[in-house]
Amino acid sequence: MDISPNAIPDVVVRRLPIYARSLSYLAEEGVRSVSSQELGERIGVTAAQIRKDLSYFGEFGKQGIGYNVEYLLGHIRRILGLHEVWPVVLVGVGPLGQAIARYEGFRTRGIDIIGVFDNDSSKIGLQLGRNTVQPDSDLPKILQEHNIRLAIVAVPAVRAQEVVDVLVQNGVQGILNYAPIVVQTPDNVWVRHIDPVALLHSMTYYLSREDEHHAMNEH
Structure with missing residues (x-):
């Protein structure tokens, strides 16, 4: 499937390496097939999101059977250009x-x-x-x-x-x-x-709000 790079949302491209990493771990564990639900639980995204992301590049799984781990990993690696150094x-x-x-x-x-x-x-x-x-x-x-x-x-x-x-x-x-x-x-x-x-500051925002919330409740 020949797809223009700009046709794929950047947020999807950013998730592909995470999928590849998780599939690589599964392969090392000897897992041969995985459902979108199981893969999603490992990554922290919904099964529907995984199916939608992968649909940009073709059909890789079968309803009720899931994805062949090695097959899907190989395809994602090729999509990311990881077949070369x-x-x-x-x-x-x-x-x-x-x-x-x-x-x-x-x-x-x-x-x-x-x-x-x-x-x-x-x-x-x-x-x-x-x-x-x-x-x-x-x-x-x-x-x-x-x-x-x-x-x-x-x-x-x-x-x-x-x-x-x-x-x-x-x-x-x-x-x-x-x-x-x-x-x-x-x-x-x-x-x-x-x-x-900056990434740490994006978390201190939530922590400081939490501290303020606790302080207000104590009063």
């Missing part, structure tokens, strides 16, 4: 960047960090996992030589837009941004922003 560059090797560079979980899941870069001369030459930190000035050459389309940005906020501009100018189309700032990119570039502090 994606080379990625990482820009920024502060404490967060160093942790990302050393994380082996990327490579086992089809993401291969092939280059790590920073503009701090004291960090150039530092060995992080399988990579040696290179200067930012080498970034355009590496991006073009290896046809890199994915990048991780873990630089301070003041440098984020500058770095993203260099990435985009040299062919990068997907950026995972850890910098605490929303960067601007052309429409054909996909960006995912991860700000741990």
